[in-house]
Amino acid sequence: MQVQLLVTRTDFSTANLDQEFRDLGVSYELLYIEDHPDLVAAHGIQHSPCILVNGRLAFREQPTENQLREYFSRLGQ
Template identity: 30%
Template sequence: MEVLILATKDCNHRPLVEERLKKMGISYEVRYVDEHPKLVEKYEAHSSPNIIVDGEVVYRGDYGDPIPTEDELKSLFNA
């Protein structure tokens, strides 16, 4: 399983997502939107952070709901 976090460099929520993924033992990579415009286009990333699993966006951060809860992450990766 390939997990990618696509986020802005100043995204305050990215470190929290990383912490939760580490706690769950899930390996991931981080890519920053300003360094990877093709990924932004490909995944239509207009918010931060985005979690992409095996090429599919499974979570998009939003101002009202910026990061998934631990239970939401567990359900994403146990599905």
């Protein structure tokens, strides 16, 4: 499973999301929106943070740890 966290360089949620992913044992790749205009255009991203899972936009906002837990449990993670 490929998980990508897309954030702006000034997004204050990054540390919190990092902790939530670590708590859940989910590996992810950190991508800065400024460096990936192709992903921004392809997914209609207008703000940060966004989370892609297997190339699909899963969250357009900062999810809670419980929302992440539910999402990944449905995927069998």
